Amino acid sequence: MQPERQAKPVLLFFEDERESAGQLAQAGNLDLVVIERHRFPDGELKLRLPARLPAQLAILRTLDNPNEKLLELLLTAQTARQLGAKQLTLVAPYLAYMRQDIAFHAGEAVSQRIVGQFLATLFDAVVTVDPHLHRIERLQQALPAANTVVLSAAPLLSDLIAARRPHALLVGPDEESLQWVARAAARHGFEHTVCRKIRHGDRSVQIELPRAAITGRPVVLLDDVASTGQTLAAAARLFVAAGAVSVDVAVTHALFEENAMPLLLEAGVTEIWSSDCIRHSSNAVSMAPELAKALLQALTAKVGQYTG
Numbered sequence: 001m002q003p004e005r006q007a008k009p010v011l012l013f014f015e016d017e018r019e020s021a022g023q024l025a026q027a028g029n030l031d032l033v034v035i036e037r038h039r040f041p042d043g044e045l046k047l048r049l050p051a052r053l054p055a056q057l058a059i060l061r062t063l064d065n066p067n068e069k070l071l072e073l074l075l076t077a078q079t080a081r082q083l084g085a086k087q088l089t090l091v092a093p094y095l096a097y098m099r100q101d102i103a104f105h106a107g108e109a110v111s112q113r114i115v116g117q118f119l120a121t122l123f124d125a126v127v128t129v130d131p132h133l134h135r136i137e138r139l140q141q142a143l144p145a146a147n148t149v150v151l152s153a154a155p156l157l158s159d160l161i162a163a164r165r166p167h168a169l170l171v172g173p174d175e176e177s178l179q180w181v182a183r184a185a186a187r188h189g190f191e192h193t194v195c196r197k198i199r200h201g202d203r204s205v206q207i208e209l210p211r212a213a214i215t216g217r218p219v220v221l222l223d224d225v226a227s228t229g230q231t232l233a234a235a236a237r238l239f240v241a242a243g244a245v246s247v248d249v250a251v252t253h254a255l256f257e258e259n260a261m262p263l264l265l266e267a268g269v270t271e272i273w274s275s276d277c278i279r280h281s282s283n284a285v286s287m288a289p290e291l292a293k294a295l296l297q298a299l300t301a302k303v304g305q306y307t308g
């Protein structure tokens with residue numbers, strides 16, 4: 001008699017993330033199942049999952065352009081539970097809404113807490129990369145799921161920088177970026193520092209350079225996320241003017257709106273590198289192997305074992 005084959009863990013994904021799902025499945029030896037998605041003429045969505053699901057299930061959804069994806073996750077998670085899933089893990093390489101972490105003005109929604117709690121009601125475990133945690137230390141403080149796993153792209157970006165700009169000064173464009181810059185710097189012994197930033201609006205930031213020897217040095221600006229690119233562009237202009245021999249950019253999450261790349265190049269940036277947490281032409285390092293490893297651990301973890 002043939003020994004019974006152990007079923008592979010199942011990863012649900014949406015068609016627009018087929019490539020990322022494929023890489024994750026290959027790295028983790030997972031079975032892939034696409035979620036069928038239909039948009040009605042009035043804009044509403046219909047999702048269809050397989051009629052029978054295993055008790056332990058993972059769903060991949062990176063949360064750039066997050067609004068509709070959050071609704072998809074609500075529909076998916078509740079349907080999956082009705083179809084037999086008992087333990088649901090979300091793999092969200094980019095976790096949205098983490099930057100609005102306080103009410104900066106009276107009456108503002110604290111999106112970090114609200115979205116975090118929403119996801120915690122849907123999922124038992126969440127695996128993510130470099131979430132923007134600034135005023136809190138652990139993701140579970142914002143997203144109180146039973147298990148949260150926080151990975152970082154900083155080591156891989158650091159390896160890339162060490163190969164391409166071995167004598168770089170690593171610089172964070174604002175004080176919030178220190179955690180990622182310090183981590184990347186420690187791995188290869190890079191000198192590092194951060195700028196000061198004052199934000200005046202969505203596309204208007206003011207940057208103050210740190211006290212550091214800049215003339216004749218290669219500078220790499222490193223941050224968790226870039227969106228309009230204004231923060232990095234403002235910093236790049238100042239470093240070019242201060243005599244940096246080159247200015248490059250490394251980010252975990254390439255949200256980059258359409259004009260961001262031309263803006264950075266105009267500002268004097270030479271190379272732009274990102275992780276593949278969000279698919280973009282700048283992707284230079286892949287988080288798939290680490291995400292797969294963390295996902296497999298989360299699927300077999302006892303509640304509370306892997307926390308971040």
Ligand code: R5P
Nearest residue numbers: 176225226227228229230231
């Ligand atoms: C905020 O602190 C983040 O780390 C980034 O610096 C910010 O989101 C970048 O935004 P933008 O590219 O629109 O300037």
